[in-house]
Amino acid sequence: MKSFDDLYAELVQKAADRPEGSGTVAALDAGVHQIGKKIVEEAAEVWMAAEYQSEAETAEEISQLLYHLQVMMLARGLKPEDIYRYL
Numbered sequence: 756m757k758s759f760d761d762l763y764a765e766l767v768q769k770a771a772d773r774p775e776g777s778g779t780v781a782a783l784d785a786g787v788h789q790i791g792k793k794i795v796e797e798a799a800e801v802w803m804a805a806e807y808q809s810e811a812e813t814a815e816e817i818s819q820l821l822y823h824l825q826v827m828m829l830a831r832g833l834k835p836e837d838i839y840r841y842l
């Protein structure tokens with residue numbers, strides 16, 4: 756099972772290697788404004804899933820929000836440690 760840190764390491768590699776078809780590379784190229792819009796969209800989907808959908812569906816939406824937050828971390832040059840210090 757993939758952890759938060761595992762996913763971050765994978766995304767760092769994607770950003771460096773820039774493989775064809777990577778959604779992460781496309782999102783990073785689109786920039787902070789577009790990534791921010793996606794975060795807001797995914798956050799709303801988490802909210803709606805938590806109110807009206809199953810636990811599994813809510814968990815999936817949360818995973819997608821975490822992914823897009825990690826893309827924003829990469830776009831702004833933030834590492835997990837930079838976030839953990841505030842937890």
Ligand SMILES: N=c1c2ncn([C@@H]3O[C@H](COP(=O)(O)OP(=O)(O)OP(=O)(O)O)[C@@H](O)[C@H]3O)c2ncn1[C@@H]1O[C@H](COP(=O)(O)O)[C@@H](O)[C@H]1O
Nearest residue numbers: 762765766769776777778779780797800818819820822823
């Ligand atoms: N965990 C994720 C992940 N979660 C969410 N997403 C993206 O976020 C979107 C969220 O889905 P929605 O249901 O909101 O779909 P949507 O609105 O139709 O999506 P889009 O039209 O915006 O693509 C998905 O379509 C993916 O593009 C993710 N994209 C990639 N990953 C993982 O990130 C890694 C790198 O991925 P690539 O860069 O694509 O190789 C891989 O391990 C992937 O599994």
